[in-house]
Amino acid sequence: MPATPLGTLQPRSQVIDRAWRALGPGLEPLSGPGGAPLTRAVKLLVLPLVLRPVLRPELAGDLLTDEAADLAAGLLRGDGPRLAAAAGWFTLLKRVRRALRVVGGNPQDLYFQRCYELAAEHGAPRPPDAEEVARKVVLELAARDGGRTVEALKAHLRDPATERSVAQALSRAWGARPVPAAPGAVPEADALSLADTVLDGCAPADRGASGKRGAPGGAFPADGHVPRYREQECGTDLRDPGDTAESALAALVGGGHGTRLGSALWAAGPASAWGPEGVPPHLGLSADPPPPRPGVGSTASTATLPAPLDRTLYERVFTVLRAPGHHDLPPVPELVAAETARSCSPLGLSDESLRVALLVGGRLAAGLDPLGTAPGPTRAHRAIDRRWRRESSVARARRMTVSPFDAPSAHGTGGGAPGAGPPDGGAPGTGPAPTQPPAPTGPPASGEDLLTDLGRSLRTPWIAYTRRLWARLHGRDAHAAGIDGTAELWSLLDGVSYSVLMDHRARVRAALRTLTDTTSGSAA
Structure with a gap:
């Protein structure tokens, strides 16, 4: 581990794992077969309710100093009795759930945080009152779904x-559905020009905007508001890129460019104007364009x-x-x-602002270059590339590109967007560019194969990023929540990038664990 003025850095996941196991018996309902905390227990209980990194920034990173690791272990140790009580409530709620024949939803997602609240209010469950409390909670959460299961x-x-x-x-x-009479370039040149203007104005300024290591979107306020940076602060001219970006976004929405893009994809036109050579018009959103009915x-x-x-x-x-x-x-x-x-709507979305968000996000994904060193074409590209290039896993993938069995593709920026596993449950590698070899159809045979696949995914910009972006836009569409302005758009685009990065990091760790287990087994 690298050294810091405060000592060595320790993976937060390992710190949590050691502290959790040290708590002793009583946590089995919240733990896996090996005694480690369940992934959802970490995500829903340990991080937001025990460690609370929002209030303790020193615990927010994936690597902790010795001092921060001691703090995290102490917080878990102090909360051990409450976690054990929450585990007892979870067991009781599941039993009552079965008795009431409630089947909707995942019990861990539904009950983990509520069990923690019950533990804080009542302590460990004690009969006979606990049964009635559990029954009310199960019925309340079931009624909340209202049959939406x-x-x-x-x-x-x-x-x-x-x-x-x-x-x-x-x-x-x-x-x-609106299908054009003849195929054309997808998307149009004027739409891409407007998208570039949006990407250049909605992202933070290049100077001093990288923020804390690993923080999504750089140094942004906690409320998600993105400040506007005047061009004069970057040493150029006096125009406000934020105002220009707002006008460009309004022009994209008003001109129906999202609808025009989606309609053009139905025409199965062979031309693509996304930028880098080989990027398919459909950006991997369909395996067999045109998209089927x-x-x-x-x-x-x-x-x-x-x-x-x-x-x-x-x-x-x-x-x-x-x-x-x-x-x-x-x-x-x-x-x-x-x-x-x-x-049956263009791009599978009914709101025009969301279709435009997919167009702008596709332009962003097509130009990302985490394996390169050259600056990206817009502020948005540069901001996201900076975050990716700081990743040790990306540095390793860059070294792997010189290997003869995984030579990089030679197109455009040479770039790839962040690659990850299926961002919304889709199969990885579906819809690759025609010039690229097909993605593996089965699980990699070894940790080295996993790392090779991860390195390859960093050079396919349109797969992981646009799929996750579409999934989030689809969710907003279902909730009738359009995009209102460039600040909200950038929050969405940057959040997708950070989410894909976290998935990529997790896959790298899994590959390294596989390598370690294989090496240990061979040595034995």
């Missing part, structure tokens, strides 16, 4: 009459979801019902009707 979706579409009606509605909506469908799995524009109606509704905040959605019949129209 995957099980309700299955029941709704299982009815033959309903399925026929939905299939007919899909057919009508698909026949009414969506079917009704009857099953879905997060592990086997196809590319976004290739999904059935069932798969599209399935993803929004599995996302946080689904209890705010309309009832399932209304949701299915809305999704029927949305699935």
Whole structure:
């Protein structure tokens, strides 16, 4: 580990793991078979409720100093009794859930944080009052869903009459979609010029905007507001890039450029104007362009979801019902009707500001270059590239590109956007550029193969980034939440980049663990 003035740096995950195991028995419901905390226990309990890195910035990074590691271990040790009580409540809530035959939602997502609240209020569950408290909690959370569950979706579409009606509605909506008479460049040159203006004005200024290491979006206020930086502060002219970006974004939305892009993809035009050579017009959002007409469908799995524009109606509704905040959605019949129209809309989105966000995000993804050293074309590219190039995993991938078995592709900026596993459950590698070799169809055979695949993914800018971006835009569309201004757009684009980076980092760690286990096994 690298040394700091305060000593060595320790992975936060290891610090949490050691401190968790030291708490002793009683945490089994929140732990995996080996005794380590469940991933959701860390995400929903340890980080937000025990360590609270928002209030303790020294605990926010993936690497902790010795002093910060001692603080984290002490916080977990002090909260041990409450965590054990929360584990007891979780066991009780699951038992009551089964007795009440409640099946909607993931129990860990639904109950972990509520169990912590119950532990803080009541301590460990004690009969007979605990049974009644648990029953009220289970029924309250079940009523909160209001039938907005995957099980309700299955029941709704299982009815033959309903399925026929939905299939007919899909057919009508698909026949009414706007398809241009002739294919053309996708997207248009003027749309890309406006997108570049947006990307240059919505991101932080190059000088002093990189922020703290690993922090999303640089040094931004906690409320997510993005300050405007005048060009004179960067030593250029007196124009305010924020105002110019707002005007460009308004022009994109007002001109219907998102709709025009989505409609052009249906025309299956071979031309692409995204920038780097080999970037497909559909940016990997469809495996077999033009995107096919969506079917009704009857099953879905997060592990086997196809590319976004290739999904059935069932798969599209399935993803929004599995996302946080689904209890705010309309009832399932209304949701299915809305999704029927949305699935046949340009880019699979009904709001024009969200279509434009996908256009701008695609332009961003096509120009990212985490493996390179040259500055990107816009502030947004440079801000995200800086964060990626600081990653040790990216540096290793850059070294791996000289290997004869994984030579880099030679196109455009030479770049690739952050690569990661399926950002929204889709299969990795679906929809690669025609000039690139097909992605592996099976799991890598070793840690070295995993690292090689990760290095390759850093050179495919349109896959991981645009899929995750589409998934978030789809969720906003389902909640009728458009994009209001460049500050909100940048928060979204930068957040997607940071999320993909975290996934990439996790995959690198998994690959290194595989390498370590293989080496240890060989030595034994």
